[in-house]
Amino acid sequence: MSEAAAREVTRARIEAAALELFAERDFDAVTADEVADAAGISRRTFFRHFATKADAVWGDFHEHVVRLEKKLAATDPEQPVLASICAAYVEVNDYADAELPLLRQRMRLILSEPALQAHSQVRYADVDRVVAEHVARRTGCRPDSLVPRLVALATRAAATTAFEAWLAGDGSLADDLHAAFDQLAGGFPTLR
Amino acid sequence: MSEAAAREVTRARIEAAALELFAERDFDAVTADEVADAAGISRRTFFRHFATKADAVWGDFHEHVVRLEKKLAATDPEQPVLASICAAYVEVNDYADAELPLLRQRMRLILSEPALQAHSQVRYADVDRVVAEHVARRTGCRPDSLVPRLVALATRAAATTAFEAWLAGDGSLADDLHAAFDQLAGGFPTLR
DNA sequence: TGCTGCGTGGCACTGGGTGCCACTAGCGTC
DNA sequence: GACGCTAGTGGCACCCAGTGCCACGCAGCA
Structure with missing residues (x-):
């Protein structure tokens, strides 16, 4: 070997x-x-x-971020920005059935253990950076300006919430991601 | 004494x-x-x-959360949910001019130092809980279901982004909060 | 046989955080 | 004034995460 x-x-x-x-x-x-x-x-x-x-829980998360970045770079420029981010999140999180138990265990730890929850912020900062750069490219503004940063943080909020819902229920992760992104993109229609 | x-x-x-x-x-x-x-x-x-x-940076944050909770409980039931949360955030963060330098120093540390950024997640979990409970009361669903959790995390994303913008620029915090919440409530109109 | 590079183990050290005990100051009671 | 109670404090030993340094073993290679 x-x-x-x-x-x-x-x-x-x-x-x-x-x-x-x-x-x-x-x-x-x-x-x-x-x-x-x-x-x-x-x-x-x-x-x-x-x-x-804490890093022992995360597997090869850097590879995960790189894949997300590639998916975002390859999106159709005609597609709405939020839809492109949603699609990228869904594709990057398209796990085989055999991997789902491991993913559940991982996410349950990350979302429930305070120390891991804290640590997650540092890891997710990379995700935020990648998404903000994508939005900045699409809108022509700087990646550290309000809209790119807000979209990055808000879409991550959607993804996190979708993971919470997925852990609590028994549906598919893709469905939960779409549900959360639909709420976000529509300005929370159920609240009116 | x-x-x-x-x-x-x-x-x-x-x-x-x-x-x-x-x-x-x-x-x-x-x-x-x-x-x-x-x-x-x-x-x-x-x-x-x-x-x-890390806690030495946060002042009496628990009192901050309690004030937010009271503002939320006192909102007009006719007001849209997102607007009520925005108003509560703005009121709770209405600092006197003399306090602004201290606030800037605090937020700069919390948003830029990785260790404090990580720690912030644990402190903000209280804020998320309070906001989710407010949304749950207003919508009649459980506080740990998708919409309340998503609104809580997304509005916190808006507040965080507003703080970033406030630190980078020289406008008022209230203006930045309103700008971020407007984007969120409108489903990011500038992206279309 | 010697050289080099790499993964490894051991060890000592720094620094965050905690449990325990002893000391002190303030205060009320007899 | 003597006694006890309580709260804040300091000192100390300890646990544990993380790091720098050095030495060892093992592969490949000349």
Whole structure:
């Protein structure tokens, strides 16, 4: 086995051990030592693979952001901006059935454990940046101006809410994403 | 001086020392010991007044949430829901001119320092809960269902964006809040 | 055989946060 | 005045996350 592949295997084993331990106890109640032991590596090695304990929950999130960025760049310029963002979110989150239990476990942790909820803000900042840049390209204004930033943060709010609804119910994630984005794009029609 | 008042004075002194140090160096580069020294108290006492180093930046945020809750409860039932939330946000954030420099310093830290950005998520969860309950009362659905949660998270996105715009520009916070809420309530009219 | 690069483990150290105990100051009661 | 009560405080030891440094082992390669 090549060294690069061996590194991936180790990383995956740490990730699996971490998710299992965090699911059976609270995130804060599990030490990095315990995760390392369960994964059969040293504490020092754990922190070589994941910068923080929280990062072990996120898998390869950077790859996720890169895929979102590509989907956004490839959208039809004629399509409304919000629809293009919704479509990109749906496509990027189109998991195979076999992956859904893992996704549920991950999202349940991220949305319910305070420490992970806090950490998520840092990871999602990348998503916000990518979406704001997309909106800025489409509208011709700067990515740090009000509308791009607002659209980025509001669409992420929609995605987060859709994940909450998906976790609480038993429908499809795509349906929940569309429901949330429809509310947003329509200015919350049910509130009138 | 009564003991309760003395406690408030100590708390205020810690807060002032913390803000000053965090402003002149990075948040992470300042230790709790340094803040305690600057405030003339021990490290142990620092953590009796503030649960975490980050909390020293937030002032009495709980009181802020309580005021927001009261404003929301007192809104006119005929007023559109989003407008009532916008009005409540504006009223709760109606600071005197003399307080604005402090607010700027606080928000700049919270929005730019990653550690504080992460911590903010935990504090804002209270705001989200209060807003979602308001929407749930007004619409007759449960506070953890999709629309109340989405409105809570999306309006907070609007408020956050308004704060970013306010920090970057030199207009009034109320104007920026209204601009962001107008976009949200109108389904982002400028994107069409 | 020696060299190089990389993943790893061990170890010591910094810093956030907590539990525990002892001290003190203010205050009411006998 | 002596006694107890309470609240804020300081000091200390401890746990745990995260980091820098060094040494080891193992692959590939000359």
